[in-house]
Amino acid sequence: MNVLDELRSNGMVSALDESFARTLARLANDDRQEILAAAALVSKSVFEGHVCVDLDWWAEHVLMWFGSSTEAWKTTVRTSALVAQDGGPFVMDSHDRIYPRRFWDDQCVVADSLRRLGRSPCEPPSIETVTRLLPEPRYETALRNAVVRALERALCVVVGGPGTGKTSLVVRLIAALIEHDRATRDRSASVLLLAPTGKAALRLLESVHATKRELECDQATRDAIPEHATTVHRALGSIRSGRTFRHGADNPLTADIVVVDEASMLDLSLVRSLLDALRPSARLILLGDRHQLASVEPGSVLADLCDAAERGTFPHCLVELVRTHRYAGESDIAELAEGIRAGDVAAVLTVFDRNERVVLASPERARIIALARDAFSGLRNLDSAMLRLRPLEHFRVLCAHREGRFGSSGINAGIERALFGPMAAGQSYDGRPIVITTNDHELGLFNGDTGVIALERPDRALRAVFPGTGEIMRSFAPASLPAHETAFAMTVHKSQGSEFDEVAIVLPERVSAVLTRELLYTAVTRARAGVRVFASRHVLSETIRKQVRRSSGLVEALASDE
Numbered sequence: 001m002n003v004l005d006e007l008r009s010n011g012m013v014s015a016l017d018e019s020f021a022r023t024l025a026r027l028a029n030d031d032r033q034e035i036l037a038a039a040a041l042v043s044k045s046v047f048e049g050h051v052c053v054d055l056d057w058w059a060e061h062v063l064m065w066f067g068s069s070t071e072a073w074k075t076t077v078r079t080s081a082l083v084a085q086d087g088g089p090f091v092m093d094s095h096d097r098i099y100p101r102r103f104w105d106d107q108c109v110v111a112d113s114l115r116r117l118g119r120s121p122c123e124p125p126s127i128e129t130v131t132r133l134l135p136e137p138r139y140e141t142a143l144r145n146a147v148v149r150a151l152e153r154a155l156c157v158v159v160g161g162p163g164t165g166k167t168s169l170v171v172r173l174i175a176a177l178i179e180h181d182r183a184t185r186d187r188s189a190s191v192l193l194l195a196p197t198g199k200a201a202l203r204l205l206e207s208v209h210a211t212k213r214e215l216e217c218d219q220a221t222r223d224a225i226p227e228h229a230t231t232v233h234r235a236l237g238s239i240r241s242g243r244t245f246r247h248g249a250d251n252p253l254t255a256d257i258v259v260v261d262e263a264s265m266l267d268l269s270l271v272r273s274l275l276d277a278l279r280p281s282a283r284l285i286l287l288g289d290r291h292q293l294a295s296v297e298p299g300s301v302l303a304d305l306c307d308a309a310e311r312g313t314f315p316h317c318l319v320e321l322v323r324t325h326r327y328a329g330e331s332d333i334a335e336l337a338e339g340i341r342a343g344d345v346a347a348v349l350t351v352f353d354r355n356e357r358v359v360l361a362s363p364e365r366a367r368i369i370a371l372a373r374d375a376f377s378g379l380r381n382l383d384s385a386m387l388r389l390r391p392l393e394h395f396r397v398l399c400a401h402r403e404g405r406f407g408s409s410g411i412n413a414g415i416e417r418a419l420f421g422p423m424a425a426g427q428s429y430d431g432r433p434i435v436i437t438t439n440d441h442e443l444g445l446f447n448g449d450t451g452v453i454a455l456e457r458p459d460r461a462l463r464a465v466f467p468g469t470g471e472i473m474r475s476f477a478p479a480s481l482p483a484h485e486t487a488f489a490m491t492v493h494k495s496q497g498s499e500f501d502e503v504a505i506v507l508p509e510r511v512s513a514v515l516t517r518e519l520l521y522t523a524v525t526r527a528r529a530g531v532r533v534f535a536s537r538h539v540l541s542e543t544i545r546k547q548v549r550r551s552s553g554l555v556e557a558l559a560s561d562e
Contacts, residue, residue: 004021024089038090051107077092099553113276117284122151125180182221192253192257193229194258195262197497199449203261258283264293292521332358333525337525362534363535365414369414377419397488398506401508408489430454433450501530502530503526505535507533
């Protein structure tokens, strides 16, 4: 029996996965069914964001088609040329997981570097300093003690759900470290603020500015807290499609403290590049929400770090925030998010059934477009580009898919026609919101950055305008922009790092592989005040029930003493 035909016909692998497997088997001169199946599953897994393939998990799904036992399958793969120790394309670890060699190398380096940081002793600020900068009642004694313990090592991981004050806490930690450095080394520590996307970096900076004003500290400490945040790629000096960087072990970053917000979006390879570029004496502070969608590229480093801490691997480095401060009054959105995170379908439906700020509606395309049309109808009447950006912060349509009737592309086209007529679609028209889809390091525009096309005075020329620092706007000729698309609606993945007053979440008519509780949780937690979900109860329930755990060996590697 041809195992690849069976895997294809059952929807387990794609034509691309099959082609990849046959090509490798031909190069290795080994076309045994066990080898073809393993190679196809590696291809599938990488495409889905996994770092490796767990053969034990897959055995019960595929062995029926080629009559092998689990142990025989693993032995065949382990002794094949594909996993040869002298440079085969795959590596098989002691837990019978198969990795593309590049991801195995990345995982080994990341594990070694994080172990070093998690075990490297550092002198923390005094409890008196921490108590002053983290005052009661917002910060309890147990949390302050956890912060001091975390700052005794060079790695600190701050996690929490929406509105728990992760960024505010980290700014206070930075202030405490700056004061401590001035007292012990007669200089202020240098700090680098980073995020995976330009939008997330901008939101990080906004939060830093707001928190600095509240700090009980001297002006010298305030001045030492950075006034600038940037993307990880830009800080590392990305060259040649973002896989090669100017900064690395031979040319490290100069910062004493490196802070990365929205760390759930960091993939394994990018984390390796960042860790390579740290000075040996630098501190690393990661913050994010472990329950959000992981990165588009393979890996889920933040979630793996949290799992490792729960299993006893340097748990002192983890600070978890659970109290939310984002929502006014009753926190229906927080309750909704918690129900989704816990996979509790009944609790989620109960929240929808009892509240007007959190609404479940049937997926009617015309209704979605009408809602967006009403939200954006006055966009062109606003005098300045800055004012035109504000409605985009108040409301956004978030789609699970990019393509299809209920995907962001189709919904965007419908909104454009409703607002500006049939000629608007895809054009650089006045009032068009856009999102950048590729990085352009020369222009300083990055995947996920959002702006608006507007007529600028005095020449009335169309310009693409993006928010900068404070009230400063950045303006570009539309023809000079990197790849971009209309952004009345955007995918949930693209919305990470953003917040809106209200969101309309659009799920497809049928259950699909994309729909997971992590996706829905991420979409819901983009909202501050209102959530409207367009989905059938069946699709919503199946989405909440499906949880994705990315396959990796990082948790075990972090616990290793090697």
